[in-house]
Amino acid sequence: MNIVVIDYGSGNLRSAAKAFAHAADEAGMAAEVLVSADPARILAADRLVLPGQGAFADCRAGLDGADGLAEALTEAVTTRGTPFFGICVGMQLLATSGFEHRVTPGLDWIGGRVEALAPSDPALKIPHMGWNALDFEPGRHPVLAGVEPGAHVYFVHSYAMTVDDPAHLLATADYGGRVTAIVGRDNLIGTQFHPEKSQAVGQRLIAGFLRWRP
Template structure:
């Protein structure tokens, strides 16, 4: 099994790759982790991971600026149904629109917007940074197997995904109001938190993703 972690100049790729390599080793999964900016490698991968750190528009520009990447993602993820994991801004890019510093189109894979955290109106610090407890809304989802409400995850973000369909929210976190922590549909799943920094919670989610058969 080939797991492609897309390198488009955003995200802690070394940390993400190490977390996936650890999950592969500990779960004894027959998989190779490849950090790549090559569209052909992404198109041929069995699983695709899109990390992301920074502003929504910059990440989208960097991703779609890679030659052939837009077509490779559409083919592998949308047409062939390969399991996809978006991390932080990589998750947000699945939205219809991101509203950070103006309105910017997303990939449109899951209808919804990426908007400023509601905590901005509650006197809480922005960005939301540090450990927080997950509230699992879809315990039956295979990627959340073995995780219960109260599991700790590490967040760093000022904007959050607000899906048009609340059924797309698989887990939330409380920061001034419930905020999407995990979203998904079909072969797509995304985490607002960083699994690679979330210790046992993150390792379990990555291991689940490696074994997921949507």
């Protein structure tokens, strides 16, 4: 299996790559994990991973600024159906638009908006940082097969995605109201939390993605 972690100037690439390599090894899968911005490698990948840290607009600019990268990613994911995993801002970029500092178009692969968190409890701090429990229906998605409802994962974010179609919302967390934790459709899945920082639960989720045949 050829897994490409997309390099577009965002942070956390190496730790994401290490987590995917470890999950593949633990699951007994032969896999090569590359960090790359090369359009040819992206088009040849069996799995694509888009991590993301920082502001929505900056991440989108980084994606668009690498020569041929956005075009290759779109070709691979939307035309060829390559399984795709977005992490944190990499998940948010799936939305139609982001509203961090200014309105920025997203990839619009999962209709929705990325807006500032507004917990109902004013005592809750922004960013939402730390461990929180996942809420989802068992059997909701094949990638979640190894994860139990209530499992804790690690979040760091100040903005969150609201999906247009409830069918695309796979899991939530509670932070002064329901917060999108996992989205997905077709060959796409994305997590607001960081699976590479979520210890055993994150590893099981990554392994589920690597086994997935959408």
